[in-house]
Amino acid sequence: MSTPTPETPATRDAAPQVPTPPGQGHGQTSTGLTPAQLWGRARGFLLALGILLVAAVALAGLQTGDHHGRLDPRSADPDGTxxxxxxxxxxxxxxxxxxxxxxxxxxxxxxxxxxxxxxxxxxxxxxxxxxxxxxxxxxxxxxxxxxxxxxxxxxxxxxxxxxxxxxxxxxxxxxxxxxxxxxxxxxxxxxxxxxxxxxxxxxxxxxxxxxxxxxxxxxxxxxxxxxxxxxxxxxxxxxxxxxxxxxxxxxxxxxxxxxxxxxxxxxxMPADTGADDQGLLDLVPSGWTWALLQLFVAAALAALWRARRLGRLVTENLPVVIRASEATEGRARLYRKAAARDRAATVLRAATRERLAALVGVPAPQAHDPATLVPAVTARLLTPGPHDTAATLLFGPTPADDAALVALADHLDALEREVRTS
Structure with a gap:
């Protein structure tokens, strides 16, 4: 999607730490991959698989000729007769x-x-x-x-x-x-x-x-x-x-x-050679037994070392301050790469609802309630219109494409600007 470059009230403060409104959680985020993305991820594996198949066919073809064992009178190999x-x-x-x-x-x-x-x-x-x-x-x-x-x-x-x-x-x-x-x-x-x-x-x-x-x-x-x-x-x-x-x-x-x-x-060969009585460990040379045991102990110690916890998890302040516009733009690029227009629209609308609730005097817990927020916002508009216009902007469906998402951001910005100036 195309990210609006100017800082507007609808995008300036839409930072990552925005509470998810009730009924609009992560379950609505589009995480599926497009065919082009699937092909981009799988083409390397498919290419390697194709090379292996071609090599297997080539080897099979080479082995179907006059290749027999050593001293075989049917073999034209160097060790044939x-x-x-x-x-x-x-x-x-x-x-x-x-x-x-x-x-x-x-x-x-x-x-x-x-x-x-x-x-x-x-x-x-x-x-x-x-x-x-x-x-x-x-x-x-x-x-x-x-x-x-x-x-x-x-x-x-x-x-x-x-x-x-x-x-x-x-x-x-x-x-x-x-x-x-x-x-x-x-x-x-x-x-x-x-x-x-x-x-x-x-x-x-x-x-x-x-x-x-x-x-x-x-x-x-x-x-x-x-x-x-x-x-x-x-x-x-x-x-x-x-x-x-x-x-x-x-x-x-x-x-x-x-x-x-x-x-x-x-x-x-005779069937009673004793080979069937041997187990897997009997086929391992004696020197390898200790080597495998040492490798097993080393792997266990490495797993314990990497899995240990040094206390509870704590938060740490970032070493630098990131502008809200930069964080928003970076998140927008991620949304665009994942084609997550539903999640991007949810974040924009949630942030706008919270700011409008503060402007029109609606309590914060009711900022995401359409029955409370929409009438209050409509009453503050300079040119009052039907409630469904504000309701569609603040609680409407997911934009169909990137252009509709950009238009939604512009309309939310215009709505908030009009309420501020009223």
Whole structure:
């Protein structure tokens, strides 16, 4: 609304401390927001929400391509093995992916190579199924980086001897008689585990510190063998073209016409692992327990400090004196921002009624009573008119717009000025 700039009797003394007349309390103040104000407040939140939705859709789109797990022959990611699977296919090797230990054991046979990509993820029942395939199939089983967790059941004749590093490998020949290794030459079998075994006929290749990083164990039952890879990185897409990695991978995994890729998943884990018996606090590291307790105590102390009361509330004089016109103008701007024409009109009329009551001799308690104030004011007018004119000005409805509110202020000012001069 437009605030009258000149100081008039109707606005000069309409300071904030005006008593609210009976029946015209704060319940009539318009506190609702306009559509423009709602949009101004909500557009930041809506913009952030839109950005999040677009990011979520983009991430979902990126994940719908050929993205699978590590060593997955369907994955073209750097840690996938699609390149190796494609090379094997060109050489007549048929590949098949399974995620269940029983399916892997059933698919194993004399003409099959079974690649277990993560032996340490297997539970005891799954290890027994793979072990039965090793003993009875007569084919080749390749275990990718098995550690002391899975070796006792899958390859009890071998043991781990800590980790190897690529820089510690002999830069020359693989130092073994395995045809696949001698043909491939140097390969990236380092950066993984080293093994040791006393089994006769085992081929120990690519030694590091005197212990092999690739070990081939012959089967003691129906033929076949078990290959232990200290590191599976030379099978990956981004490492296959380095040194003799491709040659070594093709010979180890392509010696049989069928290749079964066993990719263990969490769904293949045994149900009785004990994870369900753990509570939320069991999953929190021990050091974090004390840290969380200290944070809780600190938060409680901060809440008590901020919530304390230092006695009863007291009023304090303002450090400067503000003119009534400035206070009125400031309040008028707030009313205009909130579109509170009803409240602004109530304040103007209440202040005018109190001043008119003092001029016409009406007691202060009856200043807001139309039956008492309106006749007294009408009688003091120089040009008496109908009572409804004064009643409409002093007790009328809320102005319909800002222009009507300004007009009301002018009429109240004229009414008071005429009573003063009568």
């Amino acid at each position: 699609r390149a190796l699977a494609q090379l094997l296919k060109e050489r007549g090797v048929t590949s098949r992916v399974v995620t269940n230990a029983d399916e892997a054991a059933a698919a194993a046979g004399p003409g099959t190579t079974l690649l277990v990509t993560d032996p340490d993820l297997l539970g005891e029942p799954q290890r027994r199924a793979v072990r039965s395939a090793i003993d009875l199939s007569g084919g080749r089983t390749v275990l990718a980086a098995p550690s002391s967790i899975s070796l006792p059941e899958l390859a009890p004749a071998a043991h781990t001897k800590a980790f190897a590093h690529q820089r510690d490998l002999d830069p020359g020949a693989p130092d073994c008689a395995l045809p696949a290794a001698t043909t491939a030459g140097r390969a990236g079998t380092g950066d993984g585990l080293r093994y040791t075994t006393d089994l006769p006929g085992a081929a120990a290749c690519y030694p590091s510190g005197g212990h092999p990083t690739l070990l081939v164990l012959p089967s003691t039952t129906k033929g076949g063998d078990t290959v232990l890879l200290g590191s599976e990185t030379f099978l990956l897409n981004d490492r296959l073209a380095e040194q003799g990695n491709a040659s070594l991978a093709l010979q180890l995994l392509g010696s049989r016409p069928d290749l079964v890729w066993y990719l263990p998943t969490l769904a293949d």
